[in-house]
Amino acid sequence: MSDITQRAVAIVGAGPAGLFAAETLLAKGFAVALYDRMPSPGLKFLLAGNSGGLNLTNALGKDEFASRYGENRDRFERFLTGFSPDDLVAWLSSFGVSTRRGSGGKVFPDGVDAACLLARWMDRLRANPSFSFHPGHRLVHISAPCTLSFEVEGKSVVVAPDAAILALGGASWPATGSDGSWRVPLSALGIAIAPFRPANCGFEADWPDALKERFAHVPLKNVRVFFASADVPSARGELTLTPYGIEGGPLYALGAAIRDEIERAGICEIRIDLSPDLSREAVSSRLSGGPGKESLSNFFRKRLGLSPSAFALLRYGAERSCETSSRVLGDSAQALRDPEVAASLVKALPLALYRPRPIEEAISTAGGVSFSEIDDALMLRRLPGIFFAGEMLDWEAPTGGFLLQGCFSTGYRAALGVEAFFRHGPSA
Secondary structure, eight states: OOOOTTOEEEEEOOSHHHHHHHHHHHHTTOEEEEEOSSSSSOHHHHHHHHTTSOOOEEOOOHHHHHHTTGGGHHHHHHHHHHSOHHHHHHHHHTTTOOEEEOGGGEEEESSOOHHHHHHHHHHHHHTSTTEEEEOSOEEEEEETTTEEEEEETTEEEEEOOSEEEEOOOOSSSGGGTOSOTTHHHHHHTTOOEEEEEEESOOEEOOOOHHHHHHOSSEEEEEEEEEOSSTTSOOEEEEEEEOSSEEEEHHHHHTHHHHHHHHHHHSOEEEEEESOTTSOHHHHHHHHTTOOTTSOHHHHHHHHHOOOHHHHHHHHHHHHHHHHHOSSOOOSHHHHHHSHHHHHHHHHSEEEEEOEEOOGGGSSEEEEEEOGGGBOTTSBBTTSTTEEEOGGGBSOOOOTTTHHHHHHHHHHHHHHHHHHHHHHHOSOO
């Protein structure tokens, strides 16, 4: 067994994956030098915490949790076994932080924001004499056996640690330093990198001008989004109507399927259930008798609780259905006065989506270093001693705690891989 005491490990990328890998290795006796191109650590972590709170993980059961990683389900099931949502909650408690649970099983730190948690985290790391942080270092070259070249204020800095973990993120939110520029040095090594695609993003619906003005980032509460095909599960929550289209949690949960269908067919038609707590029959019953002299908008508000924006979307969907249906529906006002037709639209409003929003706006990205290039310990096969963690790997997951949990779990996995590398050598 090799002595690992004070072996030097470089970690490149000061997001949650890199920070947690650093903490794990320090606890095992390694010396850790953390590098980041930005002037301070955790900028994307901070931005995530400012967007609806710091949703670190989720309380779903093990099987359902792993399913949120799609085609990488089996792989992440192993990663989550190593560092689970319960382990993440226990880690928070080591800072004296308890958790609270939100809708859909989302888990948040209670009474502590992202900035405070990050400050405590960095204080803990800096208190270890074997830790050092080096901001303003942009990775520009990698060579064997484990040599990293950085650009620092226009000058070249070369380091040769005993091992390295690269945790450089994807290509969304580039202002935080997560711009995917690491593809250049890795591509130079011939490493297979799947193209980046936006994930957890909005989609464009090509509204008419009147709706572009009306849908000024207004909420569409308590809806269910689904596909006509039963192959894709539905997702429930709050959407946001925007001048370009639509975004929000239910759309993020189905985003990979929507994006793939757009890439295949140039369009993806989803369905929106505007009244998910009522059956189709119950909706039809509530709409029976018609609005009389009252406006349709007021009628649907009173009978179903639809907001003015929800009704505007319903009317738009009714207009499109009247244009494309083989049935004689008349105009949208006539269709919405028919309880059966209106109930069908309320429960399954069709909406065509044409494009995902630009990758720079996405919360996260799909694509990255192919898992075929690395072993189960997340080590690069062609350059033993170099490991990967976090979003720069080719995986994706919806928001709701699954993204950050994936970063923590892969950071932990890579750190264990480094330890095993020094104790036993490269795995087969």
